[in-house]
Amino acid sequence: DIVMTQTPLSSPVTLGQPASISCRSSQSLEHSDGNTYLSWLQQRPGQPPRLLIYKISNRFSGVPDRFSGSGAGTDFTLKISRVEPEDVGVYYCMQATQFPRTFGQGTKVEIK
């Protein structure tokens, strides 16, 4: 199984300031079809997860442009350009390159 490792596990941020989360996979996420199937999910308190970013850097429908994704191979990053109150929650990276699908441990974003 591909192991996904996120850092940091907790990220206290000031409103309006940026936040960054890293995700590393135990093997390359580049599929034989040439795509890299890495996504980011957001889980607000008491809510189900929500798809934010897919295929490394594509924002899903309705996701604000303050969220951006980057990376390649085994190293990926989610950035929030200016943290808003509604961004509080846990963020997960997830690989969809092979089965079983696996997730990072989650990074808790909270306001200082």
Next chain:
Amino acid sequence: QVLLVQSGTEVQKPGASVKISCKASGYTFSNFYMHWVRQAPGQGLEWVGIINPTGDSISYALKFQGRVTMTRDTSTSTVYMELRSLRSEDTAVYYCARAWNQYFDYWGQGTLVTVSS
């Protein structure tokens, strides 16, 4: 709009079985696979398995094989997940999530399953 509505909270004893439903609406059911994911209290996300709309292509995570069965009813656009021989470690919120281009684009609200004697 796409909606996945799951069945309600379950409390089961160790060794029992539970069957959770996920009713889809707002899209063509036959065009999308469905995943199941679980989340133990205060923990992260764990993939359980995936089923295609016709029910003839199913894949389970290795740790659940032999204890889980996923089925679907196309007449009601509903998928089901049954987990048998429950143990306390199975206490979790179980989510269905629609498969879209390898990803999970819409999620159900979750079903809490508590396993306790």
